[in-house]
Amino acid sequence: MRGVWGVAEVRAAEAPLLAAGVPLMARAAAGLARRCAGMLPRVYGARVLLLVGSGDNGGDALFAGALLARRGAQVSALLLGSPLPTGAGGAGVVGVRVHEAGLAAFRAAGGRVVTSPGRPDLVVDGIVGIGASGPLRVELPELPDVPVVAVDLPSGVDADTGHVPGRALRADVTVTFGGLKPGLVVGEGARYVGQVEVVDIGLTLPPTDLNIADMADICAHWPRSRSYDDKYTRGVVGVAAGSRRYPGAGVLAVAGASAGPTGYIRYAGAGAHAVRDRHPHVVVTDRVSDAGRVQAWVVGPGLSLDSPAQADLRTAIAERVPMCLDADALTLVSTHPDWLAGREEPLVLTPHDGEYERLAGAPPGPDRVAAARGLAKAMDATVLLKGPRTVIAAPDGTAFVNPTGTRALATAGTGDVLAGLLGSLLAGGVEPTWAAVCAAYVHGLAGQHAARGGPVTASDVAGALREVVAEVLSYG
Numbered sequence: 001m002r003g004v005w006g007v008a009e010v011r012a013a014e015a016p017l018l019a020a021g022v023p024l025m026a027r028a029a030a031g032l033a034r035r036c037a038g039m040l041p042r043v044y045g046a047r048v049l050l051l052v053g054s055g056d057n058g059g060d061a062l063f064a065g066a067l068l069a070r071r072g073a074q075v076s077a078l079l080l081g082s083p084l085p086t087g088a089g090g091a092g093v094v095g096v097r098v099h100e101a102g103l104a105a106f107r108a109a110g111g112r113v114v115t116s117p118g119r120p121d122l123v124v125d126g127i128v129g130i131g132a133s134g135p136l137r138v139e140l141p142e143l144p145d146v147p148v149v150a151v152d153l154p155s156g157v158d159a160d161t162g163h164v165p166g167r168a169l170r171a172d173v174t175v176t177f178g179g180l181k182p183g184l185v186v187g188e189g190a191r192y193v194g195q196v197e198v199v200d201i202g203l204t205l206p207p208t209d210l211n212i213a214d215m216a217d218i219c220a221h222w223p224r225s226r227s228y229d230d231k232y233t234r235g236v237v238g239v240a241a242g243s244r245r246y247p248g249a250g251v252l253a254v255a256g257a258s259a260g261p262t263g264y265i266r267y268a269g270a271g272a273h274a275v276r277d278r279h280p281h282v283v284v285t286d287r288v289s290d291a292g293r294v295q296a297w298v299v300g301p302g303l304s305l306d307s308p309a310q311a312d313l314r315t316a317i318a319e320r321v322p323m324c325l326d327a328d329a330l331t332l333v334s335t336h337p338d339w340l341a342g343r344e345e346p347l348v349l350t351p352h353d354g355e356y357e358r359l360a361g362a363p364p365g366p367d368r369v370a371a372a373r374g375l376a377k378a379m380d381a382t383v384l385l386k387g388p389r390t391v392i393a394a395p396d397g398t399a400f401v402n403p404t405g406t407r408a409l410a411t412a413g414t415g416d417v418l419a420g421l422l423g424s425l426l427a428g429g430v431e432p433t434w435a436a437v438c439a440a441y442v443h444g445l446a447g448q449h450a451a452r453g454g455p456v457t458a459s460d461v462a463g464a465l466r467e468v469v470a471e472v473l474s475y476g
Protein backbone atom coordinates (compact mmCIF):
# COMPACT_ATOMS: atom_id res chain seq x y z
CA MET A 1 0.00 0.00 0.00
CA ARG A 2 1.32 3.44 -0.83
CA GLY A 3 0.32 6.52 1.13
CA VAL A 4 -0.77 9.86 -0.30
CA TRP A 5 -0.32 13.09 1.68
CA GLY A 6 -1.84 16.54 1.37
CA VAL A 7 0.23 19.72 1.18
CA ALA A 8 -0.34 20.61 4.84
CA GLU A 9 1.01 17.21 5.93
CA VAL A 10 4.08 17.54 3.71
CA ARG A 11 4.76 21.06 4.98
CA ALA A 12 4.38 19.92 8.59
CA ALA A 13 6.88 17.11 8.01
CA GLU A 14 9.35 19.49 6.37
CA ALA A 15 9.17 22.18 9.05
CA PRO A 16 11.26 20.59 11.83
CA LEU A 17 13.91 19.46 9.34
CA LEU A 18 14.16 22.91 7.78
CA ALA A 19 14.41 24.43 11.26
CA ALA A 20 17.26 22.04 12.01
CA GLY A 21 19.06 23.10 8.84
CA VAL A 22 18.62 19.81 6.97
CA PRO A 23 19.38 20.53 3.29
CA LEU A 24 16.06 19.36 1.88
CA MET A 25 16.36 21.35 -1.32
CA ALA A 26 19.81 19.92 -2.03
CA ARG A 27 18.39 16.41 -1.59
CA ALA A 28 15.44 17.20 -3.82
CA ALA A 29 17.70 18.71 -6.50
CA ALA A 30 20.05 15.72 -6.41
CA GLY A 31 17.16 13.30 -6.96
CA LEU A 32 15.77 15.48 -9.73
CA ALA A 33 19.13 15.80 -11.50
CA ARG A 34 19.64 12.03 -11.28
CA ARG A 35 16.33 11.35 -12.98
CA CYS A 36 16.92 14.00 -15.65
CA ALA A 37 20.33 12.53 -16.40
CA GLY A 38 18.74 9.10 -16.76
CA MET A 39 16.42 10.44 -19.43
CA LEU A 40 19.23 11.79 -21.60
CA PRO A 41 21.21 9.50 -23.87
CA ARG A 42 24.29 11.40 -22.69
CA VAL A 43 24.52 14.23 -20.17
CA TYR A 44 27.64 15.82 -21.63
CA GLY A 45 26.57 18.28 -24.31
CA ALA A 46 22.82 17.65 -23.82
CA ARG A 47 20.62 20.76 -23.95
CA VAL A 48 18.37 21.14 -20.93
CA LEU A 49 15.84 23.93 -20.53
CA LEU A 50 14.62 24.87 -17.05
CA LEU A 51 11.28 26.65 -16.67
CA VAL A 52 11.79 28.49 -13.40
CA GLY A 53 9.05 30.04 -11.27
CA SER A 54 9.54 32.41 -8.36
CA GLY A 55 9.45 29.98 -5.44
CA ASP A 56 11.32 26.97 -4.11
CA ASN A 57 10.03 24.78 -6.93
CA GLY A 58 12.12 26.96 -9.24
CA GLY A 59 14.95 26.66 -6.71
CA ASP A 60 14.90 22.87 -7.04
CA ALA A 61 15.11 23.22 -10.82
CA LEU A 62 18.02 25.68 -10.63
CA PHE A 63 20.07 23.54 -8.21
CA ALA A 64 19.39 20.43 -10.32
CA GLY A 65 20.34 22.44 -13.43
CA ALA A 66 23.62 23.37 -11.74
CA LEU A 67 24.38 19.70 -11.09
CA LEU A 68 23.67 18.83 -14.72
CA ALA A 69 25.76 21.77 -15.94
CA ARG A 70 28.66 20.52 -13.85
CA ARG A 71 28.40 17.23 -15.73
CA GLY A 72 28.77 19.07 -19.03
CA ALA A 73 25.13 19.65 -20.00
CA GLN A 74 24.25 22.97 -21.68
CA VAL A 75 21.61 24.16 -19.25
CA SER A 76 19.54 27.27 -19.80
CA ALA A 77 16.82 28.80 -17.65
CA LEU A 78 13.72 30.74 -18.62
CA LEU A 79 12.77 32.79 -15.59
CA LEU A 80 8.98 32.89 -15.43
CA GLY A 81 8.44 34.28 -11.94
CA SER A 82 6.43 37.38 -11.17
CA PRO A 83 8.11 40.71 -12.06
CA LEU A 84 9.96 42.58 -9.32
CA PRO A 85 9.10 46.24 -8.77
CA THR A 86 11.44 48.48 -10.76
CA GLY A 87 14.64 49.12 -8.84
CA ALA A 88 14.08 46.26 -6.39
CA GLY A 89 17.15 44.28 -5.37
CA GLY A 90 20.66 45.31 -6.31
CA ALA A 91 23.11 45.02 -9.11
CA GLY A 92 22.95 41.69 -10.93
CA VAL A 93 19.35 41.04 -9.84
CA VAL A 94 17.15 39.88 -12.70
CA GLY A 95 13.81 41.64 -13.11
CA VAL A 96 11.70 38.76 -11.79
CA ARG A 97 11.31 36.97 -8.49
CA VAL A 98 13.55 33.91 -8.40
CA HIS A 99 15.27 31.67 -5.83
CA GLU A 100 18.44 33.68 -5.44
CA ALA A 101 20.78 31.03 -4.04
CA GLY A 102 19.57 28.63 -6.73
CA LEU A 103 20.23 31.17 -9.46
CA ALA A 104 23.70 31.91 -8.09
CA ALA A 105 24.59 28.21 -7.98
CA PHE A 106 23.19 27.75 -11.48
CA ARG A 107 25.26 30.61 -12.89
CA ALA A 108 28.37 29.51 -11.07
CA ALA A 109 28.06 26.10 -12.70
CA GLY A 110 27.86 27.69 -16.17
CA GLY A 111 24.08 27.83 -16.58
CA ARG A 112 22.67 30.61 -18.77
CA VAL A 113 19.52 32.69 -18.33
CA VAL A 114 17.69 32.90 -21.65
CA THR A 115 14.57 34.62 -22.96
CA SER A 116 13.39 32.01 -25.46
CA PRO A 117 13.29 28.20 -25.24
CA GLY A 118 15.75 27.40 -28.03
CA ARG A 119 15.99 23.73 -29.05
CA PRO A 120 16.36 21.69 -25.88
CA ASP A 121 16.54 17.89 -25.56
CA LEU A 122 14.74 17.98 -22.21
CA VAL A 123 12.48 20.47 -20.42
CA VAL A 124 12.33 20.72 -16.62
CA ASP A 125 9.12 22.24 -15.25
CA GLY A 126 9.99 24.13 -12.07
CA ILE A 127 7.35 26.84 -12.44
CA VAL A 128 5.24 26.03 -9.37
CA GLY A 129 4.94 23.14 -6.95
CA ILE A 130 2.98 22.70 -3.75
CA GLY A 131 2.99 26.47 -3.11
CA ALA A 132 0.77 27.23 -6.12
CA SER A 133 -2.70 28.60 -5.83
CA GLY A 134 -5.34 29.02 -8.52
CA PRO A 135 -4.86 28.69 -12.28
CA LEU A 136 -1.31 28.89 -13.60
CA ARG A 137 -0.47 32.58 -14.05
CA VAL A 138 2.51 32.61 -16.41
CA GLU A 139 3.01 33.36 -20.07
CA LEU A 140 4.20 30.02 -21.37
CA PRO A 141 6.36 30.08 -24.47
CA GLU A 142 5.74 27.63 -27.30
CA LEU A 143 7.69 24.57 -26.22
CA PRO A 144 9.28 22.01 -28.55
CA ASP A 145 7.95 18.46 -28.44
CA VAL A 146 10.60 16.94 -26.17
CA PRO A 147 10.34 15.02 -22.87
CA VAL A 148 9.22 17.09 -19.88
CA VAL A 149 10.19 16.38 -16.28
CA ALA A 150 7.92 17.99 -13.72
CA VAL A 151 9.48 19.12 -10.45
CA ASP A 152 7.33 17.86 -7.55
CA LEU A 153 4.16 18.12 -9.68
CA PRO A 154 3.17 19.38 -13.11
CA SER A 155 2.65 23.12 -12.89
CA GLY A 156 -1.03 23.96 -13.13
CA VAL A 157 -2.21 20.86 -11.24
CA ASP A 158 -3.66 21.46 -7.78
CA ALA A 159 -1.51 19.38 -5.43
CA ASP A 160 -4.32 18.62 -2.98
CA THR A 161 -7.07 17.67 -5.42
CA GLY A 162 -5.76 17.02 -8.93
CA HIS A 163 -7.93 19.86 -10.20
CA VAL A 164 -6.59 21.66 -13.26
CA PRO A 165 -8.31 25.04 -13.19
CA GLY A 166 -6.47 26.46 -16.22
CA ARG A 167 -3.52 25.41 -18.31
CA ALA A 168 -1.08 22.78 -17.01
CA LEU A 169 2.16 21.31 -18.31
CA ARG A 170 1.94 17.69 -19.31
CA ALA A 171 4.92 15.74 -17.99
CA ASP A 172 6.53 12.52 -19.14
CA VAL A 173 8.03 12.04 -15.71
CA THR A 174 7.18 13.70 -12.40
CA VAL A 175 9.85 13.67 -9.72
CA THR A 176 8.08 14.31 -6.45
CA PHE A 177 9.60 14.81 -3.03
CA GLY A 178 8.88 13.02 0.23
CA GLY A 179 5.62 11.32 -0.76
CA LEU A 180 2.78 11.17 -3.26
CA LYS A 181 0.32 14.06 -3.25
CA PRO A 182 -3.38 13.65 -4.15
CA GLY A 183 -2.96 15.77 -7.29
CA LEU A 184 -0.59 13.18 -8.75
CA VAL A 185 -2.97 10.27 -8.41
CA VAL A 186 -6.54 11.47 -8.74
CA GLY A 187 -8.72 13.67 -10.92
CA GLU A 188 -7.46 15.41 -14.02
CA GLY A 189 -4.00 15.84 -12.49
CA ALA A 190 -3.31 12.13 -12.81
CA ARG A 191 -3.44 12.58 -16.60
CA TYR A 192 -0.60 15.12 -16.55
CA VAL A 193 2.00 13.34 -14.44
CA GLY A 194 3.43 10.64 -16.68
CA GLN A 195 5.58 8.25 -14.65
CA VAL A 196 5.90 9.31 -11.03
CA GLU A 197 9.11 8.89 -9.05
CA VAL A 198 9.11 9.63 -5.33
CA VAL A 199 12.46 10.91 -4.10
CA ASP A 200 13.14 10.26 -0.44
CA ILE A 201 14.37 13.51 1.13
CA GLY A 202 14.19 12.18 4.68
CA LEU A 203 10.67 13.34 5.65
CA THR A 204 8.81 11.38 8.29
CA LEU A 205 5.21 11.52 7.15
CA PRO A 206 2.40 10.54 9.53
CA PRO A 207 0.03 7.63 8.89
CA THR A 208 -2.43 8.72 6.24
CA ASP A 209 -6.05 7.88 5.54
CA LEU A 210 -5.59 8.18 1.75
CA ASN A 211 -3.87 5.20 0.20
CA ILE A 212 -3.31 3.29 -3.00
CA ALA A 213 -3.67 -0.46 -2.71
CA ASP A 214 -1.32 -2.78 -4.56
CA MET A 215 -1.46 -6.41 -5.62
CA ALA A 216 -0.16 -7.58 -2.22
CA ASP A 217 -3.11 -5.85 -0.48
CA ILE A 218 -5.62 -7.30 -2.90
CA CYS A 219 -4.12 -10.75 -2.42
CA ALA A 220 -4.28 -10.33 1.38
CA HIS A 221 -7.99 -9.41 1.31
CA TRP A 222 -9.25 -11.80 -1.37
CA PRO A 223 -11.06 -14.76 0.22
CA ARG A 224 -9.53 -18.18 -0.31
CA SER A 225 -11.67 -21.28 -0.46
CA ARG A 226 -11.05 -23.58 2.49
CA SER A 227 -10.78 -27.35 2.32
CA TYR A 228 -14.13 -27.80 4.07
CA ASP A 229 -16.03 -25.28 1.90
CA ASP A 230 -19.10 -26.25 -0.06
CA LYS A 231 -21.09 -24.07 -2.43
CA TYR A 232 -22.97 -22.43 0.46
CA THR A 233 -20.13 -21.77 2.87
CA ARG A 234 -18.25 -19.76 0.23
CA GLY A 235 -21.19 -17.36 0.32
CA VAL A 236 -24.26 -16.95 -1.85
CA VAL A 237 -24.63 -13.72 -3.78
CA GLY A 238 -27.94 -12.42 -5.07
CA VAL A 239 -28.02 -10.34 -8.23
CA ALA A 240 -31.07 -8.17 -8.96
CA ALA A 241 -30.24 -6.54 -12.26
CA GLY A 242 -31.50 -6.27 -15.81
CA SER A 243 -34.97 -5.62 -17.07
CA ARG A 244 -37.04 -6.51 -20.08
CA ARG A 245 -35.43 -3.58 -21.85
CA TYR A 246 -31.88 -4.27 -20.59
CA PRO A 247 -31.53 -8.03 -20.00
CA GLY A 248 -27.82 -7.72 -20.83
CA ALA A 249 -27.17 -5.84 -17.59
CA GLY A 250 -28.22 -8.95 -15.65
CA VAL A 251 -25.97 -11.15 -17.80
CA LEU A 252 -22.99 -8.84 -17.24
CA ALA A 253 -23.54 -8.42 -13.49
CA VAL A 254 -23.74 -12.20 -13.15
CA ALA A 255 -20.56 -12.53 -15.23
CA GLY A 256 -18.84 -10.21 -12.74
CA ALA A 257 -20.20 -12.16 -9.78
CA SER A 258 -19.07 -15.44 -11.37
CA ALA A 259 -15.44 -14.30 -11.18
CA GLY A 260 -15.73 -13.54 -7.46
CA PRO A 261 -15.13 -15.83 -4.50
CA THR A 262 -18.70 -17.07 -3.94
CA GLY A 263 -19.77 -20.55 -4.87
CA TYR A 264 -23.40 -19.86 -5.63
CA ILE A 265 -25.26 -17.10 -7.48
CA ARG A 266 -28.97 -16.40 -7.36
CA TYR A 267 -30.37 -14.11 -10.02
CA ALA A 268 -33.72 -12.34 -9.70
CA GLY A 269 -35.20 -10.19 -12.45
CA ALA A 270 -36.72 -9.80 -15.86
CA GLY A 271 -33.55 -11.00 -17.58
CA ALA A 272 -33.89 -14.52 -16.13
CA HIS A 273 -34.03 -16.23 -19.54
CA ALA A 274 -30.99 -14.42 -20.89
CA VAL A 275 -29.07 -15.09 -17.67
CA ARG A 276 -29.93 -18.82 -17.67
CA ASP A 277 -28.88 -19.14 -21.31
CA ARG A 278 -25.51 -17.49 -20.73
CA HIS A 279 -24.84 -18.69 -17.17
CA PRO A 280 -26.37 -22.13 -16.60
CA HIS A 281 -24.69 -22.34 -13.16
CA VAL A 282 -26.97 -19.57 -11.85
CA VAL A 283 -30.29 -20.19 -10.09
CA VAL A 284 -32.79 -17.76 -11.60
CA THR A 285 -36.15 -16.37 -10.49
CA ASP A 286 -38.24 -13.44 -11.65
CA ARG A 287 -38.49 -11.67 -8.31
CA VAL A 288 -36.22 -11.03 -5.35
CA SER A 289 -38.91 -12.31 -2.98
CA ASP A 290 -38.62 -15.78 -4.61
CA ALA A 291 -34.84 -15.93 -4.67
CA GLY A 292 -34.09 -17.51 -1.28
CA ARG A 293 -31.33 -16.64 1.18
CA VAL A 294 -28.17 -14.87 0.14
CA GLN A 295 -25.23 -13.41 2.06
CA ALA A 296 -25.21 -10.22 -0.03
CA TRP A 297 -27.32 -8.51 -2.68
CA VAL A 298 -26.21 -6.54 -5.72
CA VAL A 299 -29.11 -4.42 -6.90
CA GLY A 300 -29.40 -1.97 -9.73
CA PRO A 301 -27.62 -2.51 -13.06
CA GLY A 302 -30.21 -2.06 -15.83
CA LEU A 303 -32.96 -2.61 -13.26
CA SER A 304 -35.28 0.19 -14.44
CA LEU A 305 -37.22 2.46 -12.11
CA ASP A 306 -40.64 0.84 -12.48
CA SER A 307 -42.72 -0.52 -9.64
CA PRO A 308 -41.46 -4.16 -9.81
CA ALA A 309 -37.92 -2.76 -9.66
CA GLN A 310 -38.84 -0.65 -6.66
CA ALA A 311 -40.42 -3.63 -4.93
CA ASP A 312 -37.37 -5.82 -5.63
CA LEU A 313 -35.05 -3.18 -4.24
CA ARG A 314 -37.14 -2.82 -1.09
CA THR A 315 -37.33 -6.58 -0.60
CA ALA A 316 -33.56 -6.88 -0.91
CA ILE A 317 -33.03 -4.01 1.55
CA ALA A 318 -35.38 -5.69 4.01
CA GLU A 319 -33.25 -8.86 4.00
CA ARG A 320 -30.68 -7.04 6.09
CA VAL A 321 -27.61 -8.48 4.39
CA PRO A 322 -24.63 -6.57 2.96
CA MET A 323 -25.55 -4.79 -0.27
CA CYS A 324 -24.04 -3.16 -3.27
CA LEU A 325 -26.33 -0.59 -4.86
CA ASP A 326 -25.55 0.48 -8.41
CA ALA A 327 -27.13 2.38 -11.29
CA ASP A 328 -30.96 2.43 -11.12
CA ALA A 329 -30.92 1.39 -7.45
CA LEU A 330 -28.93 4.55 -6.73
CA THR A 331 -31.44 6.67 -8.58
CA LEU A 332 -34.26 5.05 -6.63
CA VAL A 333 -32.69 5.57 -3.21
CA SER A 334 -31.81 9.15 -4.12
CA THR A 335 -35.54 9.89 -4.33
CA HIS A 336 -36.42 7.55 -1.43
CA PRO A 337 -33.59 7.90 1.10
CA ASP A 338 -35.96 6.67 3.81
CA TRP A 339 -35.80 3.16 2.29
CA LEU A 340 -32.31 2.76 3.74
CA ALA A 341 -33.23 4.12 7.19
CA GLY A 342 -32.28 1.90 10.09
CA ARG A 343 -30.01 -0.38 8.05
CA GLU A 344 -26.82 -1.33 9.82
CA GLU A 345 -25.46 -3.97 7.48
CA PRO A 346 -22.57 -3.07 5.14
CA LEU A 347 -23.62 -0.93 2.21
CA VAL A 348 -21.60 0.00 -0.87
CA LEU A 349 -22.76 2.62 -3.36
CA THR A 350 -21.09 2.74 -6.77
CA PRO A 351 -22.10 6.04 -8.42
CA HIS A 352 -20.74 7.68 -11.54
CA ASP A 353 -20.85 11.46 -11.49
CA GLY A 354 -24.51 11.76 -12.55
CA GLU A 355 -25.65 9.29 -9.90
CA TYR A 356 -23.43 11.01 -7.36
CA GLU A 357 -25.18 14.30 -8.08
CA ARG A 358 -28.58 12.69 -7.61
CA LEU A 359 -27.52 11.25 -4.25
CA ALA A 360 -25.55 14.21 -2.93
CA GLY A 361 -27.56 17.04 -4.46
CA ALA A 362 -24.47 18.49 -6.17
CA PRO A 363 -21.84 17.16 -8.59
CA PRO A 364 -18.59 15.77 -7.14
CA GLY A 365 -16.66 18.90 -8.14
CA PRO A 366 -12.89 19.12 -8.49
CA ASP A 367 -11.98 17.38 -5.20
CA ARG A 368 -13.11 13.83 -5.86
CA VAL A 369 -11.63 12.37 -2.68
CA ALA A 370 -13.50 14.92 -0.55
CA ALA A 371 -16.64 14.29 -2.59
CA ALA A 372 -16.51 10.53 -2.02
CA ARG A 373 -15.77 11.03 1.68
CA GLY A 374 -18.64 13.48 2.06
CA LEU A 375 -21.19 11.12 0.53
CA ALA A 376 -19.83 8.14 2.46
CA LYS A 377 -20.31 10.02 5.71
CA ALA A 378 -23.73 11.38 4.79
CA MET A 379 -25.06 7.99 3.72
CA ASP A 380 -23.08 5.91 6.22
CA ALA A 381 -21.93 3.73 3.33
CA THR A 382 -18.78 2.91 1.44
CA VAL A 383 -18.78 5.00 -1.74
CA LEU A 384 -17.00 3.92 -4.90
CA LEU A 385 -16.96 7.05 -7.05
CA LYS A 386 -16.25 5.95 -10.60
CA GLY A 387 -13.90 7.86 -12.83
CA PRO A 388 -10.64 7.50 -14.70
CA ARG A 389 -9.18 7.17 -11.19
CA THR A 390 -11.91 5.59 -9.12
CA VAL A 391 -12.02 6.75 -5.50
CA ILE A 392 -13.30 4.57 -2.67
CA ALA A 393 -14.23 6.17 0.65
CA ALA A 394 -15.56 4.77 3.91
CA PRO A 395 -17.83 6.66 6.34
CA ASP A 396 -14.89 7.17 8.73
CA GLY A 397 -12.93 9.06 6.06
CA THR A 398 -10.58 6.23 5.08
CA ALA A 399 -10.11 6.54 1.32
CA PHE A 400 -8.33 4.80 -1.52
CA VAL A 401 -7.52 5.77 -5.08
CA ASN A 402 -7.63 2.87 -7.50
CA PRO A 403 -4.44 2.69 -9.54
CA THR A 404 -5.62 0.28 -12.25
CA GLY A 405 -7.90 0.84 -15.21
CA THR A 406 -7.92 2.22 -18.68
CA ARG A 407 -9.99 4.64 -20.66
CA ALA A 408 -11.20 1.57 -22.52
CA LEU A 409 -13.35 0.81 -19.46
CA ALA A 410 -15.52 3.81 -20.28
CA THR A 411 -17.90 1.65 -22.27
CA ALA A 412 -21.45 0.46 -21.66
CA GLY A 413 -21.88 -2.40 -19.23
CA THR A 414 -18.48 -2.42 -17.53
CA GLY A 415 -20.08 -0.97 -14.38
CA ASP A 416 -22.52 -3.92 -14.30
CA VAL A 417 -19.56 -6.31 -14.26
CA LEU A 418 -17.91 -4.33 -11.45
CA ALA A 419 -21.08 -4.34 -9.33
CA GLY A 420 -21.46 -8.12 -9.71
CA LEU A 421 -17.87 -8.75 -8.69
CA LEU A 422 -18.21 -6.41 -5.72
CA GLY A 423 -21.35 -8.21 -4.57
CA SER A 424 -19.59 -11.54 -4.70
CA LEU A 425 -16.79 -10.19 -2.49
CA LEU A 426 -19.37 -8.89 0.01
CA ALA A 427 -21.09 -12.27 0.05
CA GLY A 428 -17.67 -13.87 0.54
CA GLY A 429 -17.38 -11.95 3.80
CA VAL A 430 -15.01 -9.16 2.75
CA GLU A 431 -15.68 -5.96 4.66
CA PRO A 432 -17.24 -3.32 2.39
CA THR A 433 -14.37 -0.93 1.84
CA TRP A 434 -11.91 -3.68 0.98
CA ALA A 435 -14.56 -5.36 -1.16
CA ALA A 436 -14.82 -2.12 -3.15
CA VAL A 437 -11.05 -1.65 -3.30
CA CYS A 438 -10.49 -5.24 -4.45
CA ALA A 439 -13.28 -5.14 -7.03
CA ALA A 440 -12.09 -1.83 -8.53
CA TYR A 441 -8.50 -3.04 -8.69
CA VAL A 442 -9.24 -6.37 -10.32
CA HIS A 443 -11.83 -4.85 -12.67
CA GLY A 444 -9.32 -2.18 -13.74
CA LEU A 445 -6.65 -4.80 -14.45
CA ALA A 446 -9.17 -6.87 -16.40
CA GLY A 447 -9.90 -3.78 -18.48
CA GLN A 448 -6.19 -3.37 -19.17
CA HIS A 449 -5.85 -7.05 -20.15
CA ALA A 450 -8.90 -6.85 -22.40
CA ALA A 451 -7.67 -3.64 -24.05
CA ARG A 452 -4.52 -5.42 -25.27
CA GLY A 453 -6.70 -7.10 -27.86
CA GLY A 454 -8.11 -3.86 -29.30
CA PRO A 455 -11.49 -2.24 -28.68
CA VAL A 456 -13.11 -3.50 -25.50
CA THR A 457 -16.64 -4.54 -24.64
CA ALA A 458 -17.98 -5.22 -21.15
CA SER A 459 -18.07 -8.94 -22.04
CA ASP A 460 -14.34 -8.81 -22.81
CA VAL A 461 -13.71 -7.24 -19.41
CA ALA A 462 -15.81 -9.92 -17.71
CA GLY A 463 -13.92 -12.56 -19.69
CA ALA A 464 -10.57 -11.16 -18.55
CA LEU A 465 -11.53 -11.21 -14.86
CA ARG A 466 -10.68 -14.87 -14.43
CA GLU A 467 -7.04 -14.56 -15.40
CA VAL A 468 -6.68 -11.51 -13.14
CA VAL A 469 -8.27 -13.34 -10.21
CA ALA A 470 -5.92 -16.24 -10.90
CA GLU A 471 -3.04 -13.75 -10.69
CA VAL A 472 -4.39 -12.49 -7.36
CA LEU A 473 -4.71 -16.01 -5.98
CA SER A 474 -1.21 -17.01 -7.04
CA TYR A 475 0.44 -13.73 -5.98
CA GLY A 476 3.27 -13.99 -3.47
Ligand SMILES: NC(=O)C1=CN([C@@H]2O[C@H](COP(=O)(O)OP(=O)(O)OC[C@H]3O[C@@H](n4cnc5c(N)ncnc54)[C@H](O)[C@@H]3O)[C@@H](O)[C@H]2O)[C@@H](O)CC1
Nearest residue numbers: 024025054055056057128129130131132133135136137152
Ligand atom coordinates in the same frame (compact mmCIF):
# COMPACT_ATOMS: atom_id res chain seq x y z
N1 LIG B 1 9.79 23.46 1.70
C1 LIG B 1 10.71 22.51 1.60
O1 LIG B 1 11.31 22.07 2.53
C2 LIG B 1 11.00 21.92 0.31
C3 LIG B 1 10.40 22.43 -0.83
N2 LIG B 1 10.70 21.94 -2.00
C4 LIG B 1 10.19 22.54 -3.21
O2 LIG B 1 9.52 23.72 -2.95
C5 LIG B 1 8.24 23.72 -3.51
C6 LIG B 1 7.35 24.60 -2.74
O3 LIG B 1 7.95 25.88 -2.79
P1 LIG B 1 7.19 27.22 -2.47
O4 LIG B 1 6.47 27.10 -1.20
O5 LIG B 1 8.16 28.30 -2.60
O6 LIG B 1 6.08 27.30 -3.58
P2 LIG B 1 6.16 27.10 -5.17
O7 LIG B 1 7.53 27.28 -5.67
O8 LIG B 1 5.45 25.86 -5.47
O9 LIG B 1 5.26 28.29 -5.68
C7 LIG B 1 5.18 29.51 -4.99
C8 LIG B 1 5.57 30.65 -5.88
O10 LIG B 1 4.79 30.63 -7.07
C9 LIG B 1 3.95 31.77 -7.16
N3 LIG B 1 2.63 31.26 -7.53
C10 LIG B 1 1.66 30.78 -6.71
N4 LIG B 1 0.60 30.36 -7.43
C11 LIG B 1 0.90 30.59 -8.72
C12 LIG B 1 0.21 30.38 -9.93
N5 LIG B 1 -1.01 29.84 -9.93
N6 LIG B 1 0.80 30.71 -11.09
C13 LIG B 1 2.05 31.24 -11.09
N7 LIG B 1 2.76 31.48 -9.97
C14 LIG B 1 2.19 31.17 -8.80
C15 LIG B 1 3.96 32.42 -5.81
O11 LIG B 1 3.86 33.80 -5.96
C16 LIG B 1 5.30 31.99 -5.24
O12 LIG B 1 6.30 32.89 -5.66
C17 LIG B 1 7.86 22.26 -3.54
O13 LIG B 1 6.87 21.97 -4.49
C18 LIG B 1 9.18 21.63 -3.89
O14 LIG B 1 9.41 21.67 -5.27
C19 LIG B 1 11.78 20.97 -2.15
O15 LIG B 1 12.95 21.72 -2.32
C20 LIG B 1 11.88 20.05 -0.99
C21 LIG B 1 11.97 20.80 0.27
Ligand SMILES: [K+]
Nearest residue numbers: 125128153155
Ligand atom coordinates in the same frame (compact mmCIF):
# COMPACT_ATOMS: atom_id res chain seq x y z
K1 LIG C 1 6.43 22.01 -11.21
